[in-house]
Amino acid sequence: MSKVLVIDTNKKPQNPINPAQARQLLRNGKAAVFRRFPFTIILKESRPDAPIQPLRIKLDPGAKTTGIAIVNDATGEVVFASELQHRGFAIRESLTSRRQLRRGRRNRKTRYRQPRSDNRKRPEGWWLPPSLMTRVHNIETWVKKLIRFAPISDVSQELVKFDTQLMQNREIIGKEYQQGELAGYETRQYLLEKFGRNCVYCGKADIPLQVEHIVARAKGGSNRISNLTLSCEKCNQKKGTKDIKDFLKKEPEKLKKILAQSQKPLADTAAVNATRFKLLETLKATGLPVETGSGGLTKFNRTKLELDKTHWIDAAVVGKSTPEKLIIKGVKPLLIKATGHGTRQMCGTDKFGFPTRHRTNQQIHFGYQTGDIIKAVIKTGKKIGTYVGRVLCRASGSFDISTKIGRVAGISHKYCSAIHKKDGYSYEY
Numbered sequence: 356m357s358k359v360l361v362i363d364t365n366k367k368p369q370n371p372i373n374p375a376q377a378r379q380l381l382r383n384g385k386a387a388v389f390r391r392f393p394f395t396i397i398l399k400e401s402r403p404d405a406p407i408q409p410l411r412i413k414l415d416p417g418a419k420t421t422g423i424a425i426v427n428d429a430t431g432e433v434v435f436a437s438e439l440q441h442r443g444f445a446i447r448e449s450l451t452s453r454r455q456l457r458r459g460r461r462n463r464k465t466r467y468r469q470p471r472s473d474n475r476k477r478p479e480g481w482w483l484p485p486s487l488m489t490r491v492h493n494i495e496t497w498v499k500k501l502i503r504f505a506p507i508s509d510v511s512q513e514l515v516k517f518d519t520q521l522m523q524n525r526e527i528i529g530k531e532y533q534q535g536e537l538a539g540y541e542t543r544q545y546l547l548e549k550f551g552r553n554c555v556y557c558g559k560a561d562i563p564l565q566v567e568h569i570v571a572r573a574k575g576g577s578n579r580i581s582n583l584t585l586s587c588e589k590c591n592q593k594k595g596t597k598d599i600k601d602f603l604k605k606e607p608e609k610l611k612k613i614l615a616q617s618q619k620p621l622a623d624t625a626a627v628n629a630t631r632f633k634l635l636e637t638l639k640a641t642g643l644p645v646e647t648g649s650g651g652l653t654k655f656n657r658t659k660l661e662l663d664k665t666h667w668i669d670a671a672v673v674g675k676s677t678p679e680k681l682i683i684k685g686v687k688p689l690l691i692k693a694t695g696h697g698t699r700q701m702c703g704t705d706k707f708g709f710p711t712r713h714r715t716n717q718q719i720h721f722g723y724q725t726g727d728i729i730k731a732v733i734k735t736g737k738k739i740g741t742y743v744g745r746v747l748c749r750a751s752g753s754f755d756i757s758t759k760i761g762r763v764a765g766i767s768h769k770y771c772s773a774i775h776k777k778d779g780y781s782y783e784y
Contacts, residue, residue, distance in 0.1 A: 357686050358434045360395040360504040361386075363402070368506045370408055371434050391728070391775040392782040393435065393689060395504045409508035410434060412501055414494060415653065415670035416513060416634060418443065418623035421494055422666030425505055431678035435505065436667040437689040441493055443626065447486040456708040487630050493693050495637050502641065510638050511674040514631050514647035542566065544650050546585050548623065555613050556590040556603075563588065569617060571596040581617055648674035690783040697725070720748045721768040726777030731756060731770045738763065743774065745781065 358371030372380075377396055380386035389397035408427060415422035418441070425435040483491070501507060543566060553560045555567075567586040570576030573596045586594070594602045603610040638645045656672035657664070660681055667688045671681060703712040718724045723746055731742045731754075744758035752768045775782075 357436065360393055360435065361398065362389060362395060362504060363398050364400065366397070366503075368407075368502075368504055369398075369402075370405060371410075371505060390504070392691075392780075393437070393501070393504065407506045410505055411509040411511060411676060412498060412505075412507050413511040413670045413673045414498075414513065414634075414638075415666055415673055416490065416494060416627060416631065417441075417666065418490070418626035420666050421490070422668070422670030423494075423497060423501075424667050424671040425501065425507070426671055426678070426681075428509075428676055428678060430682070431680045432682040433671050433686050435501070435689075436671070436683075436686050437497075437691055438666045439493055439497060440690070440692040441490045442693045442695060443486045443489050446489055447484075450484075450486065456704075459708060481633060481636070483629065483633055487626060488633075489693070490626070490630050491634050491637055494634060497691070498638065498641065502643075507643065509646065509676070510641070510643050511646040511648065511676055512635060512638060513650055513653055513669070513673045514635060542580070542583070544654055545580065545624070546583060549619075550585050550616065553585070554587040554590055555584050555616075556586050556594070556609075559587055565591050567591050567594070569599050569613070571598075574598065584613065584617060646674045646676055687784055692781045692783075694726070694779060694781050696777075696779050715750070717750070718748075720750050721752055723748050723754070723768065723771060723773065724777055727773055728775040728782075729754075729756065729771045730774050731766050731772075733766070733770050738766065742766065746771065 357374075359374055359377040360371050361369040361377075363369055377386070380396065380398070381388070385400060386396045386398050389395045408429065411426050411428055413424045413426055421439045421441065423435075423437045423439060424433055426433055498510070546566060547564075552564070554562070554564060564585040565588055567584050567590075568576045568578075569582050569584055576582050599613070600610060603613075635645065635647065652675070653669055653673050656677045657668060660672065660677075662668050662672065662681070662683070665688075667686075668683065671677075671683065697718075698714075701714050701716065702710045703714060705711050723729065725746065725748045727746050727748075728744065729746045733739050733742075742756045742758050742763050744756045744763075747755040747757070748768075753764075754766045754768055754771065755762055755764045756766055
């Protein structure tokens with residue numbers, strides 16, 4: 356069961372407690388809610404000193420979603436779990452759009468303006484584009500945040516998700532895990548991500564899949580990653596040593612898709628590989644011991660413990676520190692989505708770059724700003740009820756609230772109270 360994070364009167368992290376204990380403390384007035392996401396309570400009075408159990412924060416970095424888990428190594432209990440959704444690809448699209456509009460302005464028949472380059476110098480040292488650094492910054496933000504609320508003593512990171520060089524040349528040495536029980540796990544994990552965990556021939560999912568050669572070894576096919584795919588046992592035996600063009604001659608669209616997909620590199624893989632060592636450097640800067648483990652070891656641990664494939668479970672089984680028995684019963688992960696802090700652009704444009712509206716630089720109205728999570732209680736009128744959700748603020752004081760049942764418009768600021776201030780993320784259980 357997910358625990359509730361606790362801090363004492365001096366805001367020092369204490370041992371997490373069960374939700375029932377937290378409710379009792381809140382009911383008796385001995386504690387107060389300090390933060391909603393992640394849910395944390397603060398004690399109002401000192402309690403007898405209890406030995407603090409050190410916890411380990413474990414990370415499974417991904418291009419789109421990163422799994423986060425806090426594990427008690429001594430008991431094997433997963434104390435907290437979350438899945439952090441990044442916005443790297445959205446940033447990439449925004450930068451591409453901005454670059455296209457800028458070039459379009461310069462290429463039109465207007466006054467020639469030399470490109471500005473003085474403020475576009477890359478900083479010295481290790482530089483990564485904003486679309487990749489956002490992943491590192493998001494993880495860094497949440498690691499530091501959880502260190503404030505839980506007694507974290509160690510960090511585990513999945514460092515190598517896909518060793519593409521090793522997959523291209525199986526004779527590379529120095530990777531000891533490939534010579535033992537983990538042989539083949541890196542290749543399978545790459546193919547599972549690439550082909551969506553389905554049989555490429557019949558499309559079946561949630562069944563055992565086998566690594567299959569597009570061009571059979573008997574016909575001169577190699578072990579290169581571009582010649583490998585996934586199929587179920589039935590399709591693998593049915594194809595045998597046939598040429599894939601003969602095997603799928605009645606399904607030309609499927610043949611075309613498989614051949615194109617086999618040659619296509621994984622953008623997600625490139626993003627993870629590009630940021631892995633930068634993230635490691637960032638985690639070491641926290642001053643905590645950092646353990647690293649491969650993606651193959653993560654899958655090996657998950658398979659050995661017979662656990663489902665999710666981002667937060669992958670995080671919980673990262674590295675050699677994974678307990679022999681992992682307690683995940685009742686754990687409900689917090690789903691975190693990076694939304695950013697809005698835009699500083701004062702002139703709104705259409706898709707062609709022409710101005711259509713003007714934005715004000717005032718963001719806070721009546722103590723609220725767009726993105727806050729609020730609770731509005733209305734006791735009279737047509738909109739009677741209680742509404743909880745993300746607010747859209749206006750200078751007039753008439754707000755809109757985005758709730759689970761839809762958007763509610765025209766709520767006065769007088770009925771609102773803040774639950775969680777805007778921090779660049781949205782939350783869901």
